[in-house]
Amino acid sequence: MLAFILRRLGQAMLVIGAMVVIVFFGVNVIGDPVYMLISPEMDQNAVEATKVALGLDKPIWEQFIYFVTGAVQGDLGRSFVHGEPAIKLILSRMPATMELALVALLMAVVIGLPLGVYAGLKPESRLAKAIMAISILGFSLPTFWVGLMLIMFFSVMLGWLPATGRGDVVRVLGIETSLLSWQGWTFIALPALNLALLKISLVIRLARAGTREAALMDYVKFARAKGLAQSRIVGVHIMKNIMIPIVTVLGLEFGSLVAFSVVTETIFAWPGMGKLLLEAIQRLDRPVIVAYVMVVVVLFVVINLVVDVLYSILDPRVRLTEAKA
Amino acid sequence: MLTRRSLITAAGALALPARTAAQDQPDLRIGLAFEPSSFDPHFHNTTPNKSLGRSVFEPLLFQDERQAVRPGLATGWRLVDPLTWEFALRPGVRWHDGAAFGADDIVFTFERAPAVPRSPSSFAGFIAGKTVEKIDDLTIRVRTAEPYPQMPIDLSTFGIVPASTRGATSDDYNTGKAAIGTGPFRFGGFVRGDRTLLLRNETYWGGVPPWRRVLMRVLRSDPTRVAALLAGDVDLIETVPTADLARLRGDPRFTVTSIISNRVIYLAMDQFRDESPFIKGPAGEAVRNPLKDARVRRSLSHAINRQALVDRVMEGDARPASQFLDASFFGASRALGVPAYDIGVARSLLADAGFPNGFRLKMHGPQGRYANDTKLIEAIAQMFTRIGIQTEIETLPPAIFFTRGSTGGPGNTPEFSMIMAGWGSAAGEMSDPLRNLAATFDAAAGRGSSNRGRYTNPAVDTAINTALATIDDTARSAALARAMEQVADDMGIIPVLYPLNTWAARRGLGIAARSDEYTLPFHITRPS
Numbered sequence: 089m090l091a092f093i094l095r096r097l098g099q100a101m102l103v104i105g106a107m108v109v110i111v112f113f114g115v116n117v118i119g120d121p122v123y124m125l126i127s128p129e130m131d132q133n134a135v136e137a138t139k140v141a142l143g144l145d146k147p148i149w150e151q152f153i154y155f156v157t158g159a160v161q162g163d164l165g166r167s168f169v170h171g172e173p174a175i176k177l178i179l180s181r182m183p184a185t186m187e188l189a190l191v192a193l194l195m196a197v198v199i200g201l202p203l204g205v206y207a208g209l210k211p212e213s214r215l216a217k218a219i220m221a222i223s224i225l226g227f228s229l230p231t232f233w234v235g236l237m238l239i240m241f242f243s244v245m246l247g248w249l250p251a252t253g254r255g256d257v258v259r260v261l262g263i264e265t266s267l268l269s270w271q272g273w274t275f276i277a278l279p280a281l282n283l284a285l286l287k288i289s290l291v292i293r294l295a296r297a298g299t300r301e302a303a304l305m306d307y308v309k310f311a312r313a314k315g316l317a318q319s320r321i322v323g324v325h326i327m328k329n330i331m332i333p334i335v336t337v338l339g340l341e342f343g344s345l346v347a348f349s350v351v352t353e354t355i356f357a358w359p360g361m362g363k364l365l366l367e368a369i370q371r372l373d374r375p376v377i378v379a380y381v382m383v384v385v386v387l388f389v390v391i392n393l394v395v396d397v398l399y400s401i402l403d404p405r406v407r408l409t410e411a412k413a
Numbered sequence: 414m415l416t417r418r419s420l421i422t423a424a425g426a427l428a429l430p431a432r433t434a435a436q437d438q439p440d441l442r443i444g445l446a447f448e449p450s451s452f453d454p455h456f457h458n459t460t461p462n463k464s465l466g467r468s469v470f471e472p473l474l475f476q477d478e479r480q481a482v483r484p485g486l487a488t489g490w491r492l493v494d495p496l497t498w499e500f501a502l503r504p505g506v507r508w509h510d511g512a513a514f515g516a517d518d519i520v521f522t523f524e525r526a527p528a529v530p531r532s533p534s535s536f537a538g539f540i541a542g543k544t545v546e547k548i549d550d551l552t553i554r555v556r557t558a559e560p561y562p563q564m565p566i567d568l569s570t571f572g573i574v575p576a577s578t579r580g581a582t583s584d585d586y587n588t589g590k591a592a593i594g595t596g597p598f599r600f601g602g603f604v605r606g607d608r609t610l611l612l613r614n615e616t617y618w619g620g621v622p623p624w625r626r627v628l629m630r631v632l633r634s635d636p637t638r639v640a641a642l643l644a645g646d647v648d649l650i651e652t653v654p655t656a657d658l659a660r661l662r663g664d665p666r667f668t669v670t671s672i673i674s675n676r677v678i679y680l681a682m683d684q685f686r687d688e689s690p691f692i693k694g695p696a697g698e699a700v701r702n703p704l705k706d707a708r709v710r711r712s713l714s715h716a717i718n719r720q721a722l723v724d725r726v727m728e729g730d731a732r733p734a735s736q737f738l739d740a741s742f743f744g745a746s747r748a749l750g751v752p753a754y755d756i757g758v759a760r761s762l763l764a765d766a767g768f769p770n771g772f773r774l775k776m777h778g779p780q781g782r783y784a785n786d787t788k789l790i791e792a793i794a795q796m797f798t799r800i801g802i803q804t805e806i807e808t809l810p811p812a813i814f815f816t817r818g819s820t821g822g823p824g825n826t827p828e829f830s831m832i833m834a835g836w837g838s839a840a841g842e843m844s845d846p847l848r849n850l851a852a853t854f855d856a857a858a859g860r861g862s863s864n865r866g867r868y869t870n871p872a873v874d875t876a877i878n879t880a881l882a883t884i885d886d887t888a889r890s891a892a893l894a895r896a897m898e899q900v901a902d903d904m905g906i907i908p909v910l911y912p913l914n915t916w917a918a919r920r921g922l923g924i925a926a927r928s929d930e931y932t933l934p935f936h937i938t939r940p941s
Binding site for chain 1: 448450451456457458459530531532533534535537538583584604605606607608630631632633634636637640641643644645646810811812813815816817819820839856857859862
């Protein structure tokens with residue numbers, strides 16, 4: 089297991105290195121950040137002064153060496169726009185995004201799993217067909233449009249939930265969260281649902297397919313013949329077997345929820361990392377973009393590790409092959 | 414039906430009874446369109462930062478809603494000699510920490526403002542070339558090497574901070590530690606990219622502001638900002654998207670207020686290359702650069718139906734432009750009228766210039782930098798095509814557009830043949846666009862820094878130089894207007910339209926619309 093983790097970490101370092109090189113030079117090819125930062129009425133002297141202040145007057149390879157030297161010591165540079173350490177900016181926004189992604193993931197499981205299992209058990213029923221039709225919509229409707237519709241319906245027309253923002257946060261163990269107050273939940277409900285929509289559909293489909301397959305298996309037939317209650321057959325025998333693909337997919341999807349919540353965060357003005365990234369890209373804030381990419385790569389690697397571990401807990405066969413190898 | 418308010422109240426009663434106490438709730442909530450990058454008033458010279466800072470840190474002189482200079486922390490000024498300005502400071506002003514305001518603070522601000530580390534756009538340009546001297550506690554003098562009529566405007570652009578905060582970093586401002594001003598509001602909290610809280614300064618010298626706690630939230634996405642207003646999350650929003658204007662105007666729950674902006678949307682044309690990279694003959698052959706001929710430029714101007722752009726593309730939220738600033742601003746010409754939309758004149762001018770069959774043109778513009786920018790450039794391209802100039806367009810993200818449009822060509826020259834761009838005059842007077850857009854490009858002298866077509870006319874340069882050295886306001890205004898008229902005569906740059914700045918609020922709130930786009934909570938009045 090240890091060798092496995094170490095190998096994974098080694099691969100991660102390579103990926104991070106490659107990404108940093110691509111992003112660092114890529115951003116420079118796009119354009120000159122000075123033109124996005126400086127007030128346009130300033131003259132050429134002011135442009136030069138800004139370049140010097142931000143270290144952009146040096147040749148690009150020199151800037152890169154400077155960056156790598158800093159990065160090795162844990163300093164990923166300072167945001168051009170905010171003047172603060174890029175990593176500090178990202179980490180300060182991370183709890184909001186994590187919280188949003190977690191709630192979205194929770195919604196995907198809590199809503200998607202029962203619906204999917206039901207559709208798998210009674211594939212010919214009307215309700216099952218309706219569920220599948222809705223899941224197709226969930227896949228195909230664009231996130232930003234659904235987000236706006238959610239706001240128009242629940243906030244503007246019904247006035248039930250706030251349209252934007254995160255509300256008041258409560259500090260627990262140094263991390264700000266909005267999940268400990270009812271008001272916080274009213275703020276997170278819509279953006280989380282928006283973010284979860286695609287994942288709910290995904291879980292419905294996976295659960296349905298898995299259930300249909302498992303329901304025909306000999307062990308289910310045997311359980312039924314033994315006279316086990318339906319709840320036990322579904323809750324234990326079927327559920328356990330369909331969870332493996334679902335956990336794998338959701339694990340990977342969690343990474344994408346965190347990394348690509350950009351659209352949802354922008355529409356709901358959710359103060360997370362996605363919004364920060366979007367603004368950094370618009371203003372060519374290179375240190376923030378590079379640091380963000382590094383954080384996301386690390387995140388994906390960690391999530392993959394966790395998924396692998398979970399996998400071995402859920403499926404004894406994986407453990408056995410690992411042990412043999 | 415449960416309303417959101419009752420849900421929240423119920424929640425508050427359950428979880429945190431103390432937090433929902435009435436006096437803790439903001440009584441004015443504003444949805445901002447752009448994010449201030451810092452609470453430090455000298456960190457970043459951009460509109461969102463200056464707009465936010467203005468409520469807390471006051472400049473020596475104020476600008477009114479149309480950017481005319483008014484007394485501020487200085488009650489008045491006089492010229493001791495052409496190179497020396499004397500300012501009388503307002504007596505009885507106190508800092509938010511209770512200390513008295515005086516000349517030492519001005520001297521300190523002149524040291525600090527140009528020297529903020531890592532500033533992405535410094536205020537140094539407003540302070541360079543000026544030496545400040547304390548005469549007594551309430552009198553200062555500012556000297557320059559040359560006569561400098563822009564002195565009052567320059568001194569209205571940056572907030573004054575107390576000398577007692579010497580050594581404070583930008584971070585100390587963001588955390589509130591050093592965020593001490595003289596303004597109507599004091600620091601209440603700053604969460605970057607999300608929210609800013611301002612608290613009323615109960616002892617403000619200009620009268621107690623109408624709001625106790627002002628919450629400013631960053632809502633960058635246009636539909637989100639409008640939805641937040643419709644849902645009652647905020648009381649007021651700035652920069653109303655034109656697509657939602659009709660709806661908000663028709664809704665009795667809201668009021669919409671607008672004013673002409675200090676911005677002009679213009680077309681700049683390549684006038685420095687004999688063959689321009691994005692211009693070809695009607696059959697795609699190489700051709701001499703037609704934009705060097707004033708008749709072609711006039712023809713293009715007559716081909717643009719400005720009123721149609723205002724009505725259709727901008728949904729009425731703009732005015733047709735005849736020059737770089739609306740005629741109501743200082744230094745604008747009263748003589749210039751909006752160029753007539755006349756296809757016949759446009760065609761005959763084109764033929765006179767030797768292009769009876771037109772030419773092929775590719776026009777460039779930014780995407781999402783100005784309201785409806787892509788739609789505007791599409792419409793203009795169609796209007797050009799109608800007079801025989803087959804026009805293609807390419808819109809680019811602003812970061813790419815401005816880099817390539819300024820220095821993308823060989824030898825760091827502007828790359829494009831024709832661009833659509835905008836210019837906002839922070840100074841609110843004609844010297845600002847003339848010096849930057851129309852003066853001959855000269856990096857060393859700081860002239861023509863945004864003259865991306867490299868338009869040049871020595872007579873215009875002379876007129877600008879005369880104006881910039883004339884202290885007397887009447888004479889200066891006349892000189893600026895003359896320079897503008899010369900540019901218009903050459904059609905060196907084609908003015909298209911002036912967008913309006915628009916705010917929407919729940920009915921009853923009084924909004925002081927401003928040409929500089931600032932949203933100032935102390936100018937927002939309560940329902941009477």
